[in-house]
Amino acid sequence: MSEAIRNPAGPVELEARELSVLYGETRALKYVSLKIPDRQVVSFIGPSGCGKSTLLRCFNRMNDLIPGVKIEGEALFQGRNLYGTGVDAVDVRRRIGMVFQKPNPFPKSIYDNVVFGPKINGYKGDFSELVERSLRQAALWEEVKDRLEANALSLSGGQQQRLCIARALAVEPEVLLMDEPASALDPIATQKIEDLIYDLKQDYTVVIVTHSMQQAARVSDHTAFLYMGEVVEYGPTNELFTNPREERTEAYITGRFG
Amino acid sequence: MTEPVKDAVAVPAAPTPRTNGRPATQFVRPTFAGLQRPSNGSINADESNSAPHPAAQRDPSRFAPRVAQRRFIASAFAALCLVATLIGVVVLAALLIDIFRDGASRLSWSMITGFPSRFADRAGIGPALAGSAWVLALTALFAFPLGVGTAIWLEEYAPNNRWRRLIEMNIANLAGVPSIVYGILGLALFVRVMSLGRSLMAAALTLALLILPVIIIASQEAIKAVPRTIRLGAYALGATRWETIKHQILPVALPGIMTGTILALSRAIGEAAPVILVGALGFVAFIPTNPSDQYTVLPFQIFNWVSRPQTAFHEVAAAASIVLLALLLSMSAIAIWLRNKYTRRS
Numbered sequence: 001m002s003e004a005i006r007n008p009a010g011p012v013e014l015e016a017r018e019l020s021v022l023y024g025e026t027r028a029l030k031y032v033s034l035k036i037p038d039r040q041v042v043s044f045i046g047p048s049g050c051g052k053s054t055l056l057r058c059f060n061r062m063n064d065l066i067p068g069v070k071i072e073g074e075a076l077f078q079g080r081n082l083y084g085t086g087v088d089a090v091d092v093r094r095r096i097g098m099v100f101q102k103p104n105p106f107p108k109s110i111y112d113n114v115v116f117g118p119k120i121n122g123y124k125g126d127f128s129e130l131v132e133r134s135l136r137q138a139a140l141w142e143e144v145k146d147r148l149e150a151n152a153l154s155l156s157g158g159q160q161q162r163l164c165i166a167r168a169l170a171v172e173p174e175v176l177l178m179d180e181p182a183s184a185l186d187p188i189a190t191q192k193i194e195d196l197i198y199d200l201k202q203d204y205t206v207v208i209v210t211h212s213m214q215q216a217a218r219v220s221d222h223t224a225f226l227y228m229g230e231v232v233e234y235g236p237t238n239e240l241f242t243n244p245r246e247e248r249t250e251a252y253i254t255g256r257f258g
Numbered sequence: 259m260t261e262p263v264k265d266a267v268a269v270p271a272a273p274t275p276r277t278n279g280r281p282a283t284q285f286v287r288p289t290f291a292g293l294q295r296p297s298n299g300s301i302n303a304d305e306s307n308s309a310p311h312p313a314a315q316r317d318p319s320r321f322a323p324r325v326a327q328r329r330f331i332a333s334a335f336a337a338l339c340l341v342a343t344l345i346g347v348v349v350l351a352a353l354l355i356d357i358f359r360d361g362a363s364r365l366s367w368s369m370i371t372g373f374p375s376r377f378a379d380r381a382g383i384g385p386a387l388a389g390s391a392w393v394l395a396l397t398a399l400f401a402f403p404l405g406v407g408t409a410i411w412l413e414e415y416a417p418n419n420r421w422r423r424l425i426e427m428n429i430a431n432l433a434g435v436p437s438i439v440y441g442i443l444g445l446a447l448f449v450r451v452m453s454l455g456r457s458l459m460a461a462a463l464t465l466a467l468l469i470l471p472v473i474i475i476a477s478q479e480a481i482k483a484v485p486r487t488i489r490l491g492a493y494a495l496g497a498t499r500w501e502t503i504k505h506q507i508l509p510v511a512l513p514g515i516m517t518g519t520i521l522a523l524s525r526a527i528g529e530a531a532p533v534i535l536v537g538a539l540g541f542v543a544f545i546p547t548n549p550s551d552q553y554t555v556l557p558f559q560i561f562n563w564v565s566r567p568q569t570a571f572h573e574v575a576a577a578a579s580i581v582l583l584a585l586l587l588s589m590s591a592i593a594i595w596l597r598n599k600y601t602r603r604s
Contacts, residue, residue: 065493067418094496104487105505116505117495164491171495 004246006235007035008222013175013205014059018073021054021063028054030229031073037115038221041197041206043216043237046226047257052209055226056177058082059207060096077175095119097168101180103160105152105167110135110144113152113163117171117206132169138166160170165196169204176200178208182215194219213253215239225249353517357583369577371541374559378570383578384494384561385542389458390527390585392546393555396462397469397526402519404466405473409515412474413481414503426478436485440468441535456537459549464536465529469522476518480511513600520593524586530557556582 005240008079014036021029029051036042044052057063058075059081062073075082082092094117105113115123131148135141140162141196146154152163178197182190197219200206210216216223217237224234225246232251233240240248251257372382408429418420444464454460484507492502533555540562542554554562556578563575 060494062490062494065490090496090498092496093494098494100487100490100494102487104485105490106488106491107510116492117497120495120497120501120505167491167495 002174003250004233004235005034008040008236011038012036012064012076013078014077014207015076016058016073017076018053019055019058020072021051021058021073021122022072023066024068028229029058032226032229032231034205034224034234036205039201039205040221041064041201041208041219042222042224043208043210043220044224044226045210045213045216045252046232047252048211050226051229052118052224052226053179054229056209057098059175060093060177062093064089067210073151094171095123095171095173096175096177097171099161099164099168099176099178102184103157103164105155105160105163107151107153109149110152110155110163111148113167114170116123117167121171123171134166135163137169137200138162139192139199140166156189158185158192161185161189161193162190162196165193167251169200173204175205175207178206180209180211183211189220190215200240213241225252227252353359354391354583357576357579361578361580364573364577365580370581372543378568378574381563381571381574383556383559383574383581384557385545386554386578387581388545389538389542389553390555390582392458392549392553393462393465393533394523394527395522396458396549397465398519398523400463400466401469401473401526404478405470405519405522406515408470408474408479409481410503410508413478414499414507429471429474430491433475436466436531437529438531438535440464440534443467444536454550456539457550458546458553460536461470461533461538461553461555462549464532465526468529468532469526472522472525473515473519476522477511480514481507482516483514484485484510513596517593517597519595520589527555528557528582530555530561533558534561556585565592574597 012035015036016032016034019029019032020027032051032055032061044055047051054063059077059082063069063071071083074084077092077096081087098132108116110130114134115127118127118130132141132145135144140159143159144150144163152160155163161184165176165181182193185193194215197206197208201221208216208220220237222235223237223240225232225240225244225248228246233244236244239247241253244253282553369382370387371384372380373384374386375381412422413427416425441464444460445468448460448463449456450456452460454463488506488510489502492506497505537552538554538558539552540558541555542552544551546553560575560578560582563571566572
């Protein structure tokens with residue numbers, strides 16, 4: 001088992017240590033340990049219900065919002081336990097941003113969507129400049145620069161998702177968690193999101209949950225395969241897809257299940 | 259990039275039949291409450307692996323479609339529903355026609371602004387209209403913040419346990435308590451214990467209690483209708499619960515809350531029974547100017563005139579009813595306008 005978990009070398013941004021998540025009596029995530037390197041892209045793959053989204057949500061404490069959830073073990077961000085005493089989930093979520101499966105812009109203007117996070121977090125700079133910078137980072141600026149006051153819901157699905165990415169980047173996080181960010185989008189919008197992920201890793205650590213193995217193979221440096229709440233295998237994406245060490249990984253990536 | 263990757267993987271020892279370019283699935287997915295979803299792969303596999311469709315062995319004798327009979331039942335049901343609708347519409351129309359026939363001739367500006375009189379041809383509804391307006395404003399002032407606050411607490415803060423369910427059940431029950439009971443409560447609590455006497459304040463507080471459950475339930479529904487993804491989006495940006503409520507949930511829920519509140523308020527200004535108990539007067543010859551003043555309201559003024567023997571007063575009552583109806587209809591119209599204005603956008 002241990003040689004199936006190949007933690008990358010170099011500075012670690014996020015780490016799970018014997019991390020478990022319980023929904024009532026069900027242990028959805030079982031004693032997971034892995035390290036996520038700084039400014040690289042890591043993807044979590046696995047069949048539905050394998051715990052990959054649950055693991056992702058541990059890193060910005062979004063699981064806290066689910067009633068009856070219990071977390072055991074540690075999730076570390078830059079060496080500090082996110083579930084330790086004195087750590088405020090509100091602060092965690094500013095530093096570790098998240099993009100959801102379905103684009104969820106607020107039903108407000110494009111501008112208001114971007115400035116909401118910075119405003120509540122007491123941003124002191126120039127808001128117009130921040131909006132332009134965030135939208136440029138999300139490769140959306142050219143498409144919306146003339147209609148920042150338009151309702152965000154008037155954008156296409158792919159544009160909405162890029163707006164959600166811009167919104168997340170506007171609070172200047174260090175990590176971006178993405179929960180199947182392209183699964184509700186068409187192939188062209190998906191490609192834009194993937195290109196964007198590639199660009200983002202210059203400045204951010206990106207963790208992406210995906211159902212598409214092609215996507216994992218295209219965008220990520222490291223891939224973890226989860227199955228039934230456990231990390232079956234974790235390693236460099238190339239190795240995991242070309243030379244899986246676990247039979248279950250091989251079965252999954254060749255499409256024998258999932 | 260993926261294709262060469264796949265080719266490099268050793269082909270499994272027992273080759274599985276392929277369909278639509280995908281291997282067939284024999285694997286049973288792990289179940290996980292709430293997260294499981296059907297897999298495209300297995301659906302495709304089932305279709306292609308199962309036996310040929312039994313269409314080859316069709317046997318019409320196994321069915322008895324009786325289309326004509328079913329069509330008849332369908333149209334009969336539609337006709338019944340139409341009749342049910344028409345009964346309501348006809349009765350309402352008859353009521354309106356009757357009121358208008360009696361009251362339209364007495365409707366005039368001097369009647370709307372005038373003071374009551376013991377001579378029917380000089381009687382006006384000025385004080386009653388002003389009283390209703392006062393009661394409406396004061397009731398809204400008390401009931402809106404209390405109702406919306408309760409709804410926010412129940413939906414956003416209260417833990418989902420048996421106490422919350424008990425509170426919600428009781429609120430739902432309170433919505434069904436007859437208004438006269440609220441009148442008795444108002445008389446005991448506001449008029450006597452709080453010594454507010456026969457004041458606008460006592461009436462407004464009583465009516466506020468009466469419509470509070472309706473406002474709470476309507477606001478809860480409006481808050482519940484805000485998509486969970488919006489909340490999650492706000493929390494994920496580091497918003498606190500209050501910031502999420504203030505900036506994201508309330509703006510979306512507000513049209514629904516306003517609609518519910520306006521409809522509840524129109525119920526309040528149509529009520530006569532509770533205001534009679536808390537001391538509305540039958541004859542008020544002044545316009546109330548502050549919340550501690552004595553008062554009357556339109557429904558009670560109408561009731562007072564209708565119960566007099568002279569038919570001339572019945573005509574004034576009908577005219578006053580037209581004014582009350584117009585008031586209620588315009589409040590409903592505002593509610594509908596608000597709902598349409600905001601639902602079209604989202």
